[in-house]
Amino acid sequence: MMETGSAWIQKGYGIIKYDVEPNWEHIATINDGNLQGVPVEVNYVDPRRARPRxxxxYYALLGDIINWSGEAKDYLDEYFHNLYWEKTCGQEISLSNNTTNTVSDAKRMIDYVIDFIFDNEVPVKQGYELLPRNEEHFQYQSVMHKSCLICGQHADVHHIDTVGMGRDQTKVDHTKHRVMALCRIHHTEYHKIGPSEFCKKYHLTKPGIKLSEEDLKKLGIKGNYNE
Incomplete structure (x- = not known):
């Protein structure tokens, strides 16, 4: 069950006021009987109405899936709307020009489509120029699938932050450093023209992301994660 509410936040801590009283009995059940120290996930909502872009x-990526799968547009559109409904516990979404859904709602819907594309290795052509390379979720999927952030070709995972020339990589805590998936061509270009020009060329204001220890181990990146 998704709970929503407003929050008063300062750096390091915050207070959340729920719109609907949570089911405390259920929360205690899934947290070994405790109501203290319950892990929560906080999402900051962009309340603006979903943007035309x-x-x-969404429809450009849907077109790529149609070309790849041969399925009808209406069928796939309904599939993702139903997926959104399931993932959000019954919330509806519309991306029409007069939608009342927010930017955050639309982003969540697009993230589901992006997940599908990465999981099924769908070739992207129509939506290529519109791909949200600047968004963390897209960069995450790019890294985890070793797909070049710029062109979609097979990529290696490269450090964006300097970890020290000649340093034993198995002794580095890689959770503290940003990584990016780039093919050889774009990795070479990144170093040739420099981070600033590279980001300007490919519209990246957030180059690279940090990964959890679990994700790094999935990628086979060995390090010292006990520092």
């Missing part, structure tokens, strides 16, 4: 991206 998001609608264009």
């Amino acid at each position: 998001q609608r264009r991206l």
Whole structure:
């Protein structure tokens, strides 16, 4: 069950006021009987109405899936709307011009489409120029699938932050450093023209992301994660 509410936040801590009283009995059950120290996930909502660019991206990516799968547009559109309904516990979404859904709602919907594309290795052509390379979720999927952030070709995972020339990589805590998936061509270009020009060329204001220890181990990146 998704709970929503407003929050008063300062750096390091915050207070959340729920719109609906949570089921404390259920929360205690899934947290070994405790109501203290319950892990929570906080998402910051962009309340602006969903943007036309998001609608264009959604239907461009849908077109790529149609070309790859041969399925009808209406069928796939219904599939992702039903997926959104299931993932959000019954919330509806519309990407029409007069939608009342927010930017955050549309982003969540597009993230589901992006997950599908990465999981099924769908070739992206129509939506290529509109791909949200600047968003963390897209960069995450790019890294985890070793797909070049820029062109979609097979990629290696490269450090964006300097970890020390000649340093034993197995003794580095890689959770503290940003990584990016780039093919050889774009990795070479990154170093040739420099981070600033590279980001300007490919519209990246957030180059690279940090991964958890679990994700790094999935990628086979050995390090010292006990520092």
